[in-house]
Amino acid sequence: MASTRSGNSGAFDLAELSKALIEESRRQPDGRLVVAYPPAISLVLDEDSAVTPLQPVLGGYRSSVITQVPEKPGFRFRLPCQNILRDNPLDGLNCHIIYHPTTNNCTLVHDMQLANGSQIFLTNIDNPPARLSAARFQSCVLSQGFWRASATIGGEDNASEYDLAYIQILQRRFTVQISPGPDMPVRKRRAPEDIEDPEWPVKRRKVKASLQIDIVECRDLSQSATHGVMNNRALALKPRLTSGRGPTSAIDLQDGYMATIPGTVKGGLSSYELRQRHRFTKSQNASISISIHSGIGTDDIAAKAFFHDSLGHDIWNITRMWMRETTILRHMEHGHIVKIIGFDARVFAIYYEFLPPSLARGSWSSFPPDAAEMVLCQISSALAYLAARNIVHNDIRPANIAFSGSHAILFNFGRVAQSGATDVWALGITMLYLLGKMSLPDDDLDEEAHGVHKENGTARHKDKTLRSRVKGVAECKAKLNKDDALESLVFQMLDEDAESRIQAADVESALRRREGKQV
Template sequence: MSSPSKEPLSSPYAKASANDKETGVSEIRETSQPSQDAQLEPKSSPTQIEPRIAELVKAPANEESRALEVRELSQPSDGARSGSNCSTTQIEPRVEEFIRAQADERDDRAAETSQPSESNGSTTQAEPRVEEFIRARANEQEVIAAEISESSHDAPSESNGSTTQVEPRVAEFVRQQAIGVPNIPVEDIATVFTRAVPAAPDARLLIHSDYPDGHDMRMNPAITRLSGITRGREILAVAQRLHDVYFTVQFSEPIELNCQVFYDPGSDDCFFINLSPEHIEVQLCGISDPGALFVLKSKKGQSVQPGIWRIAANQGLDHHPLFEFLLLEKPFNVSIHKANTPLIKRAADADVGKMSKRQRLENRMPAEIIATQSTDSLLSKSGSTETDLGSTREIVDKAAVPLLDLADRETAVIKVHPAATDSGTYRLQRIKQLGATRSTLVFSCRHSGLPKKRLVVKVLRYNGNSPLHLPIFARLWETEKSLLQDLKHRNVVALEAFDGRMFAIYLELLPLSLCRGLYSPFTQPDAHMILLNMSSALSYLANLGIVHNDIKPANIAYNPQRGAVLFDFGMACKIEERPGGGTPWYLPPDMIENKNRGLPGDIWAMGVTMLYVLQKIKMPERMTRGWNLRELVPPVQKESSAFVQMNDWLNIVAEKRAELNKKDLVENAVFQMLDTDGALRAAAGGIEEALKVPLKAY
C-alpha cells in the first residue's frame, strides 16, 4: 500500500474544496362575507386597539413588496412580461366605465326578467333565478375587468402619455367586489384581534374564520382555539415553534383550499403560497391598504408583511370569502455579541450542577425543544448575565439567517419575547468554521441548552434575496430534520437539537472525514471497519426505506475509536421519491439509463468510496473534472459532454474493479458492490453479514 499523504486533514463537515467550488459538486435539490347570524361584536365596549395592531392597520404595505412578480417556483409564468415587476392588477379609467356599463346592463336585464312580488305588485322583486344571474354576472365582470386592465396595464394614458394610475375610488370598488364583503370597519376587525392577542402570547398568526367547521387544521399542535372573543366565528392562534418553518392552512368546505405561510428567518415578513388544485385561485387582500390586492393562481405566492389580511377563493364563477388573518412580528429576537471570555462556561457549569438526574438524562437524548432553561436561568443565574458577553454589534446582512453573520468566538443570543410561554431562548457560541457549500454553512459550537454536548451546527444559507427561494430552503431543512430525528444508529450521525427559526440543525461533533488528501492513508483493518460500519448503517436505512443519495468520503467520519459514521442527509429521501442532484463521481451507471438510483445507488457510491479507502484510486474529485448532472436527464444525449465524461469515469471504475482481489474479504465485497447491473449489486445487509468476522492481523 502506498505511503500516507501529508496533506492537511479534513473536517467531516468540510465540503467546499477547490474542486467543489469549480464544479458545484453537491447541488441543491430541484426541487368576507360573514353570515347574518355571525356578525362581528358590536362596538359598544370601550376596547382599545393594541398599539402593535393599530400601527399595522395604519401602515401601508411596502411598495417594493407589492411590486414583487409572482412566478411559478419551478419556472416563470408563461404570461410574464419581460421587465415587469408588478403582479397587482391596475385599473385604468376606461375599465371604470366598463364596470359602470356592465352594472347598468345587468340592472336592465334583471328588470325585464323578474316577476312582480305578490305582496304589493308595485316594486319589482328579483326572483331567485334573477339573483343568481346577477351574482354570476358580477363575478364575470370582475374577471373581464381584470383581463382588460392587465392587457392595458402598460399602455400610456391618452391624456398625457404617462402610466395610468389607479383612481382610488375605482381601486376600492374593485377591492370590495373581489373580496365580496360589506365595508366592515378596519377598526372593528383590529378590535377583535386586539382581544385575541393577550390570550395567545406565543402566536405568530391569528386566524379569524367564517367557517369554523370547514377547516382541516384542528389536529395541528401548533394551533390553539380561542373562545369568547367574538360570536359565531372562530379564532385560531398559530404558534411558530422550533420545528415550524411554515404553517399550512387547509379548508374542505365550502371549497378545497390548501395554502402555506412560510416564515422568513431574517425578516418579520412571510411568504404566502397557493397550493390548492389548479382550478382554484386565491385572493389575498391587505384590508388596511386598498392597493394590496393579489390574485394567486395555483403554485404562485406573494410576500406579505405583518398586518391584517383577508383570504377568499375563486372556483370558476363561484366566490368564497374564507377568513382574515393577522400576521404578527417574530416572537423572538437575535443579538450578536463580540468575542469575550468567559462566554457561557460559568452559566453552563452552574446550571449543570443544579440539574436533576432526569434532566441530565434528557440532555443525552435528541432534543425536540432546544432550550430547557428559562430566559432568566440562561442570562442571569450564578452571576452570569448578558454583560458577561462581549458588546453587541449590528447584524450586517439583516435579510439573511442571523446565524450566518456569526464569526468565530462570537455569540448569538436567541431570545423569545417576555410574554411568550414557549422555551425558545438560548445562546450559541461559534467556535470554528468547519465547512461551507453554496447552500450550507457548518461550524463547531457551544449551545447553552446542551452544555455537556460537543456540537456542530449546520445552517442553510438563505440570504433573503428572493422570497421565491424561501419555500425551497424551508423544505430542505424540514426534510433533513424529519429524517434525522427518527434515526438511532451508532454509525449514523445523531441529531441533538434543531431550530427552524434559524434553519439550523445541531449534530454531534464527529471525527475527521475520510477525505485525508489525494492518497488514502488507511490500513486494511481501517478498510474492514469502515466497510462493516457503513454496510450496517446502509442496511439500517434500507429497512426504514431511506436513501442517502450522497455517499462519498466527505460524508463519512472515521477514527478507530468511534468507527465510521455517516452524515449529511441533505439529499436523503424515501425510496418512493425521485432525488435530484448528487456528486458526479459517485453516481451509478443506472443514472444514464433512467435516472434511477435508490438503494443500489448508495451501494455503488460506497463501492467507489472504498476504491479510494483501499488505495486503488486517488481522491475521485481530484482525478477528473466534474460534469453537469442536468445533461444526464433522460433522454440522454450521447454526444453531450456530461455523457462522455461519465462514461470515461465509469471505464476507470471498471478497470479498478477488475484488479480487486476476490480472495480478500473486503475487496471481494467491493467487487460485488460495483456491478454495473443494479439488480445484481450486493445489498448492504449481505455485506454486513459477510464482514462480521474477527479482524485478522493484516
C-alpha cells in the same frame, strides 16, 4: 368579476377587521400570525401547533392566534372547499405557512389542484397593489400585514371570488444576537482550531436532551440571555446582526462568535447561547460547526444550520429538508448513524452529537487499507439499516462520513428519500477515494453519476458533464484489483445495473465473515 364574502351577510371595513385581529393577538405575547375565516367555513387547524382560539370578531369571523414554536418551522391549516359552494371544482385546500427566521415575512404554499379556470389569490389589504396569484406548490412571500386569501370560480367573464381566509402576519417576536464569544481576544480573532483524530468509543454515550429550543431577537447587547452583565470584551467589537442579501442563516457564525437566543413567554422555554468553536463543513444548503450549546451541556456538539435566501423564495425547500432530517433522525437507533440531540425550527438548526473529522481530508486519500475496510463495513451496516426501512440517504460522499480512526458515522440527512438505489453506488465512489484510485469526488458526483436529478429537463444541460464523470468513475473502477477481497466488493458496488448491484447488507456480511473480523 363578482366578489362574494362567504358566510357574511353584511359588508364591513377590512381595515377594522385587521385592527380587531391585532388587538386580539396582543393577548398572546408570542403570537406570529392570526388566521380568520368566515362562519360558513369549517377550517381544520394544525393540532400540533400552538393555536389559541380568539373571540369572534367583525362579521362573525372566527379567528385563532398562532404561536411560533421551536418544534415546527410553520403552521398548516386545511380548508374543505365544499363549504364555499356546492359542486365546486376545487379540492380541499391545504396551506402551509412558514415563518422566516431573519425577517417579518412568511411564505405560503398550498397544494390545491386548480381546475376550470379557478385561481387562488393572495391580496395585501394594507397595500392594495400587492396581489399574488398562487399556483400549486408555488412559494408566495407574504410581508408583515393583513392578507386576504380568496378563490375565483368560473370563467373569465363570469367568475366569482370567494373568501377563504384572512391572514394577519405579525411582527417577528424574536431575534438572534450575534457577538464575540467570552473568550475571544478583543483585537485578534481566534484562528480555527485543528481537530485531532481522537479514538472514538465504539459504544457512544447516549445523550438525552430536551428538543424544545427557542429563539428571540434582541439588538441590545446588554440583554444577554445567559449572563446578567454584558461581557466587557463584547464592547470592543460591534455585534453582527442577522440580515443581508443572498443565502443567510440566523446562526451563521464565525469561529469564536456566539449566538444569544432568548426564551419565550409561552411554554417557559429557557434562553441559551450557541458558541461556535470551528466550522466543520459547509455546502450549498447548510453548514455544520463544532459548537458549545449552553442548554445541552458543556461537551462539544455539532450544530447544523440550513441556509435560505434573504427574501424567502426557497424557504419551502429548506423547510422540507429540515423536516425530513429531523423526522428521520429522531427515530434512528444505529451505532454508525449520527444521533440528533436537539433542534430548533425557528432558525432551521439541528444539533447532533459531537462528530470527529470527515473523510474529506485532502485531494487524495491517506487512509490505510484497514481503515478503508473499517469504513466500508460500518457504513454498509448503516445503509443496510436504512434500506430495511425503505430510506435512502441520497448524499453519500466523504464529506458526509465522519471518522475517528476506529468509528465511522454517517450524517447530513437533508436529502433523504424513500426510493432509489444510489447509496451503494455513491459509497463505492467514496471507496475509490479511500483506496487512492481517484481524487476527492465533487459534492454532487454521487448523485449525478446515477441520474438522481434527471427530471424536468434539469439533466439536459448536465448531460455532457455527467457522461464525462461517469466515464471517469468507470476508468477508476478499472483500476480495482478483483483478486483483492476488498476491492472486489467495491467493484460490485459500482455495477451500472442497479438490479444486479450488490446490496449493502451483503457487503457488510462479506466483510464480517472475512477472517472472522468483528468491526
